[in-house]
Amino acid sequence: MLRRRSGRALRAKVGRLVDILWAEDSAQDQQLVRAALEELKRRSKVAFVEDGQALLDIVGAARPRLVVLDLQMPRLGGLETLQRLRQAPATRGLPVVVFTSSSHPQDVAECRRLGVLDYVTKPMDFDSFCGAVDRVLGAVRAAKVAP
Amino acid sequence: MSPPGPRAPLALDPHSSLGAPLALATPGPPDALDVLESALEAVHVADGHGRIVWANAAELDLLGYDRDEYLGRHLTDFHVDPDHGDRLLLRLRRGEALVDEPARLRTRDGAVRHVLLTANGRWQGGTLVRTHGFTRDVTERTHAQAERRIAFEEVRRHRDLLEEMVDERTRRLAEADRELESFSYSVSHDLRAPLRAILGFSDLLARRHGDQTPAAAQDLVQQMRLGAQRMTTLVEGLVDLSRFRDVQPNRAPVDLSQVSRDVAERLGRHSTRQVEVEVEPDMVVLGDRGLLVVVMDHLIGNAWKFTKDRAHARITVSRHTEGLEQVVAVADNGVGFDMAQAGRLFRPFTRLHRASEYEGAGMGLATVTRIVHRHGGRVWAEGRVGDGATIYFTLARL
DSSP: OHHHHHHHHHHHHHOOSOSEEEEOOOHHHHHHHHHHHHHHTOOOOEEEESSHHHHHHHHHHHOOSEEEEOSSOSSSOHHHHHHHHHHSGGGTTOOEEEEESOOOHHHHHHHHHTTOSEEEEOOSSHHHHHHHHHHHHHHHHHHTOOO | OOOOOTTOSOOOOTTOTTOSOOGGGSSSSSOHHHHHHTOSSEEEEEETTSBEEEEOHHHHHHHTOOHHHHTTSBGGGGBSSHHHHHHHHHHHHTTOOEEEEEEEEEOTTSOEEEEEEEEEEEEETTEEEEEEEEEEEOHHHHHHHHHHHHHHHHHHHHHHHHHHHHHHHHHHHHHHHHHHHHHHHHHHHHHHHHHHHHHHHHHHHHHHHGGGSOHHHHHHHHHHHHHHHHHHHHHHHHHHHHHTSSOOOOOEEEEHHHHHHHHHHHHHHTOSSOEEEEEOTTOEEEEOHHHHHHHHHHHHHHHHHTTTTOSSEEEEEEEEEETTEEEEEEEEOSSOOOGGGGGGGGSTTOOSSOTTTSOOOSOHHHHHHHHHHHTTOOEEEEEOTTSOEEEEEEEEOO
16 A cells, blocks of 8 residues: 555656557557657657557556557457456546557447547558547547546 | 950840840940940940949950950959049949049059049939949050159259259359458558558658758659559558448438538539539438448549549539439539440449549449449449540439
């Protein structure tokens, strides 16, 4: 109990370690997101994990304000990850945005059913890509999640 | 036994219970028995117990007996199934007349004849004293029928076999089609990520290092980008086409006029051109709104694209009713096409114009066709080179 409180106090002092925990298996897409964040001049702290399992492993410790999920990932895909987040009491209410190249209506419907803040498809050209990343970041502001 | 004679007026068994000579046998014109004797149909007379007392030449001929062998025998002796013969006799005794009763009789040499029996009885004081039998040989007919039945069975077996083969091939074809479709979907889907990388990083290269890059190098990067963009268009078209493959239209009344106006308005916003779009009002059709938006997007988009060289570009969207169908037409006054090529228009990846002249993946009309087919409708095109094009599609009436 004491340790937890001191941990929280420490975090409050240095600021949040991570604003956004972003699951994306493609190193290139990760790099494009980073580039987009730079272009957008966003100061959000984004940590990337390479799949859903890695995200579940650290989400409790990282305590991000927002989770971003790609859908097609090795080990544990986005939909399964979303389901597990929704099953665990600690992460049930965690804001989630899906950022994927799939525009399959079935995927969209299933994500909506599991209560995602937004479903954003990855555009092909970089300008639109920046716009999409901006929309992802906007979701967390729209959700008015307390820091 | 009385000696047989072909014309013996009375060939009755002396032990017959008939008692009295047949009235028919009385001489005097016309001699009815004589007439019967020469009839082509087999005729016999039996006593009340079923013993044969008279038979004509045709009956003897049918079964292959001499008259003296035949007379006095019991009717059921000649039945292949004697029980069946007994049953027929019983029915006669009950006062029933037999009409065309099928039976099988055995000839003297053991062959089986298929016959139809017609018979009735004569009564005296409540007792059956005589039966008259008329026997029609239908062996040939039965054989022919049996052969026909066998031939028919054979044909049916072949037909069933053929149907099975067709079913099996159709199933395999559908399966291959599904596999190919899902393959093309996943390939085109997987192609997006590397394409995004090419587009994104080449863009970043130009943005961030453009000032350090020689103009010639910048041009090369630009050519790479154009190639990647073109490929993106193709891939997106393919993904779109796959997406509408198994879609089940959610039918409801859709205001196609509104949909068309929205599409035209959107096109106008992204274009510097002036295009006159005339939409027939109140075109309410039965279909899936989301899918019909895609259809009108492609059709009006095409018309917009192919009128780009016209000083007064004009697109009209109209509808008329034909029988149980509504026919929607999207017409333009653009470059048109050669009717000889009309069939190719609807094939995926097929373009009648050069990509440098008119952009596109050649998937639009293929996608339209797929969606209209999912609605149970048809699509066709009319046009002339240099004189505009009209694309028609049908939907069921409201």
